[in-house]
Amino acid sequence: MKTLNQTPQTPYTRIYALGASRGEISVSNDDVAGPIDSSDEWIRQRTGIVTRKRAGKDRSLMDMSREAANEAISKAGIFPSEIDAVIVATITFPYATPSAATLLAEEVGAKGAAAFDISAACAGYCYGIAQADSLIRSGAAKYVLVVGAEKLSDFISPTDRSISFLLGDGAGAAVVGPSDHPGISATVWGSDGGNWDKVGMTGSITDYRDGKTEWPTLIQEGQSVFRWAVWEMVKVAKEALEASGLEPEDLAALVTHQANVRIIDEFAKQLALPESVVVAKDIVDTGNTSAASIPLAMHRLLAEGQVKSGGYALEIGFGAGLAYAAQVVELP
Secondary structure (H helix, E strand, C coil), X not given: CCCCCCXXXXXXXXXXXXXXXXXXXXXXXXXXXXXXXXXXXXXXXXXXXXXXXXXXXXXXXXXXXXXXXXXXXXXXXXXXXXXXXXXXXXXXXXXXXXCHHHHXXXXXXXXXXXXXXXXXXXXXXXXXXXHHXXXXXXXXXXXXXXXXXXXXXXXXXXXXXXXXHHECEEEEEEEEEEECCCCECCCEEEECHHHCCCEEXXXXXXXXXXXXXXXXXXXXXXXXXXXXXHHHHHHHHHHHHHHHCCCHHHCCEEEECCCCHHXXXXXXXXXXXXXXXXXXXXXXXXXXXXXXXXXHHHHHHHHCCCCCCCCEEEEEEEEHHHEEXXXXXXXX
């Protein structure tokens, strides 16, 4: 009996390079405070945000995705045609189908690449890194482009006090490829569907079609999400660090989903991180960009020289669904 041919496997992977693109408009706390009957002081104390970046009407999610992807590909030193798979993590691409990934693959020159979107909200980028790692190690791909991209400003209500004033727009991209040493640890991921409605939208597209609701916008149960993130997600971060075989002092950076500075500070405290570990706080002037927040924050740390290539970063995404994922990666 004949046996099946199987693609040779690759033992290790790493992130080769990152790219970033942010909304071009800086929206201050004073700009968003009026409609929610708030103030700059209240927003800073509750979230740590000073400004958030948003894209204008003429700048699309695809524009930002393409900009970030092109930077990552250029820095990775590979040809776009060498990319075997494109993964886009997003909840704000305005088409249910076809995917953003198939269009992005065409636009960046990765013609013919496998392409698909991930809907895991703020955990989407880490889901994408896990998928890229698996595809490459299984032999299904050599290079994978992972993009987290959101234009959240298309889905906000200016009067919503639960989440809309937090949100920004942007895209972050990573090129993942084979490595001669481990550059991406095992991913710890999962979901808590019992809290499915804690972060979501005011209605469905079909509700909007049928006149049952206005244009659906994002909302959350802030206190419930805060408690879940602080207590449950810290456990996941610890599991991911343990799975990597590293200790807190071995890290160069902590890059969490940029949801809230108070949550980020609590993570650093409960993980007992030494002062040598840089804690990413891109949220202060970018805002919460959901699936884009982790690659944007990591890109900034590297661009500003706060961390160096070759160090290790613990990254963890968590949000709507409630979905979560964490892994340790070598900084490109």
